[in-house]
Amino acid sequence: MKQKYHETLDTFFIKVVDRPEEIRGLDLNHIVEKQMLExxxxxxxxxxxxxxxxxxxxxxxxxLGNLVTAHLYFLFVENKSLSYQQLAFVDEGKDAYMEVIQPILEEVPLAGRLEYIRENLSQLFATCRPLFEGISKSSGLSIQQTWGLIANPFYNHIDSWINNGDAKQVEINLELLKSITPSVFGLKRNPYDVTFRYVSSWQDANKSVRIKAACCMSYLKAEGNYCFSCPKLSPEKRLARGEQSSSK
Structure with missing residues (x-):
C-alpha cells in the first residue's frame, strides 16, 4: 500500500500493520464476545x-465510525475498495486507535460499478452489525442511536469530498448509500438517510450549523455538556448553550 494511503488512514485514527506479530490491539472478532465487550x-x-x-x-x-468512514472515503473518492486480513482496537485511553492488518486496496471496476459498491457496502454493514448490536446491548444505547453515531463522522467529511473530488460521482454514491435497505442494518431506517435540520450559528447568526445525526453523549462525561449541534436540545436550551459558549 502506498505511503499516501497510510497517511489517509491515519487521519481516521487507523494504523497499518504489515505483520500479524506486530498487532498491539484487541481482535475485533473477539470483542464481539459479551464478557470482553462489557x-x-x-x-x-x-x-x-x-x-x-x-x-x-x-x-x-x-x-468504529471513523473506520467505516474510511471505507466510504476510499469508495467515494479514490474509487477503491478497502479490505484487510484482520482488525484490532488499541485501547490506549484517549489515544486509542484502530489497526488494520495487511490492508489491500482494489480498484472498483467500471463495469457494474454501482452494483459493486452497493454489494461492498452491504457486506461491510452486515459484518459490523453483530458488534454494533453488542455495543448497544452492553452500553444501553438504543440500536438506532448506535448506528446513527457512524453517520456523524461521515457527514463531517462529505462536503469536503464533494468540493475537492469528483462531485457528481460522490453525490451519486451518497444517494446509493442512502438507498441501502434498512434491513441490512437490522433497523427500520437507514442511518445515513437523514433529513438534516439547520440552525443559526452561535458565533455568527448569518451562518448555519447542521444538527448532528445522533447525540454523541458528551453531556454524560465528567464536566461534560451538550454540543450546540446536539439533536436532543430544544430551541431554548440550544440558545442557552450558544450563550454559554459565547461567554467563554
Missing part, C-alpha cells in the same frame, strides 16, 4: 470520566 465498554466509560455506560458505548462508536 469490559471494554467499562474501560471506555472510565477513560472519559463518566459513569453511564452509554457514554462508553458512544465513545467506542467514535472509533
Amino acid at each position: 469490559s471494554l465498554i467499562e474501560k471506555r466509560t472510565e477513560c472519559i470520566q463518566a459513569t453511564d455506560h452509554r457514554a462508553g458505548g458512544a465513545n467506542m462508536m467514535k472509533w
Whole structure:
C-alpha cells in the first residue's frame, strides 16, 4: 500500500500493520464476545470520566465510525475498495486507535460499478452489525442511536469530498448509500438517510450549523455538556448553550 494511503488512514485514527506479530490491539472478532465487550465498554466509560455506560458505548462508536468512514472515503473518492486480513482496537485511553492488518486496496471496476459498491457496502454493514448490536446491548444505547453515531463522522467529511473530488460521482454514491435497505442494518431506517435540520450559528447568526445525526453523549462525561449541534436540545436550551459558549 502506498505511503499516501497510510497517511489517509491515519487521519481516521487507523494504523497499518504489515505483520500479524506486530498487532498491539484487541481482535475485533473477539470483542464481539459479551464478557470482553462489557469490559471494554467499562474501560471506555472510565477513560472519559463518566459513569453511564452509554457514554462508553458512544465513545467506542467514535472509533468504529471513523473506520467505516474510511471505507466510504476510499469508495467515494479514490474509487477503491478497502479490505484487510484482520482488525484490532488499541485501547490506549484517549489515544486509542484502530489497526488494520495487511490492508489491500482494489480498484472498483467500471463495469457494474454501482452494483459493486452497493454489494461492498452491504457486506461491510452486515459484518459490523453483530458488534454494533453488542455495543448497544452492553452500553444501553438504543440500536438506532448506535448506528446513527457512524453517520456523524461521515457527514463531517462529505462536503469536503464533494468540493475537492469528483462531485457528481460522490453525490451519486451518497444517494446509493442512502438507498441501502434498512434491513441490512437490522433497523427500520437507514442511518445515513437523514433529513438534516439547520440552525443559526452561535458565533455568527448569518451562518448555519447542521444538527448532528445522533447525540454523541458528551453531556454524560465528567464536566461534560451538550454540543450546540446536539439533536436532543430544544430551541431554548440550544440558545442557552450558544450563550454559554459565547461567554467563554
